Amino acid sequence: MRYLDPTLPTTAENLALDEALLEEAEASATPIETLRFWEPREMAVVLGRSSQVEAELRVEVCRQMRTAILRRISGGAAVLTGPGCLMYSLVLSYERRPELRLVSHAHRFVLGTMVEALAPLAPGVQCRGASDLAVGELKFSGNSARCRRRHLLYHGTLLYDFPLTMIEQCLSMPPRVPDYRGNRTHALFVANLPLEAETIRQALCIAWDAREPYGDWPQQRTAQLVREKYSRAEWNGCENAARDEG
Numbered sequence: 466m467r468y469l470d471p472t473l474p475t476t477a478e479n480l481a482l483d484e485a486l487l488e489e490a491e492a493s494a495t496p497i498e499t500l501r502f503w504e505p506r507e508m509a510v511v512l513g514r515s516s517q518v519e520a521e522l523r524v525e526v527c528r529q530m531r532t533a534i535l536r537r538i539s540g541g542a543a544v545l546t547g548p549g550c551l552m553y554s555l556v557l558s559y560e561r562r563p564e565l566r567l568v569s570h571a572h573r574f575v576l577g578t579m580v581e582a583l584a585p586l587a588p589g590v591q592c593r594g595a596s597d598l599a600v601g602e603l604k605f606s607g608n609s610a611r612c613r614r615r616h617l618l619y620h621g622t623l624l625y626d627f628p629l630t631m632i633e634q635c636l637s638m639p640p641r642v643p644d645y646r647g648n649r650t651h652a653l654f655v656a657n658l659p660l661e662a663e664t665i666r667q668a669l670c671i672a673w674d675a676r677e678p679y680g681d682w683p684q685q686r687t688a689q690l691v692r693e694k695y696s697r698a699e700w701n702g703c704e705n706a707a708r709d710e711g
Contacts, residue, residue, distance in 0.1 A: 467679035469501040476509040481690035485683040496558035500675035508547035509533040541609035542639040549626035582672035594643025603656035
């Protein structure tokens with residue numbers, strides 16, 4: 466598996482690179498699999514593909530805090546990202562892993578691999594709900610997927626040194642919650658994983674056998690996706706809500 470670890474200057478660029486990597490794999494004559502890490506330099510809300518801005522965000526607070534509001538290509542609810550939140554992305558091949566065509570199997574496989582990697586370093590790590598990772602009852606990772614014909618993009622958050630109080634300030638209660646959450650607020654539900662970012666990276670690279678550095682990533686396509694999609698209010702669905710990241 467290839468390994469990629471650049472953090473681009475803006476959240477829009479980083480979201481675009483995830484999509485560009487998926488497109489690249491789809492266009493390849495042979496299966497391509499990639500593990501990528503990035504960590505946002507600034508706070509940003511990232512909406513799920515079908516998220517409703519007014520339902521999931523405290524929009525006025527985001528405006529006042531000049532927090533960018535962007536949208537990813539995968540499903541799930543809105544998340545708040547920024548320094549202290551390590552983002553990971555996996556592009557996986559259906560040819561190599563045909564069982565992943567069922568999204569429920571993809572969740573179990575990816576998150577199960579993550580648990581095997583992290584639990585020896587942070588006891589209590591487990592899969593919770595459909596697509597969460599938690600230490601006991603406290604969530605530190607939310608995850609989502611985007612399925613294409615030959616490959617799957619699976620990506621998520623890994624909170625390790627995040628200012629957790631900001632989640633309550635920026636995000637409303639999501640429209641759907643896993644049973645294990647109950648009625649807990651963000652403040653009572655979310656926690657940081659007690660590991661350093663580099664420790665997490667190393668453990669996951671070993672777990673996914675990601676040994677091949679990938680330097681020639683699709684820069685031009687990433688820039689095109691930013692111009693045509695990720696910088697546009699029509700895609701993000703948050704006209705006048707997000708600040709200019711440029």
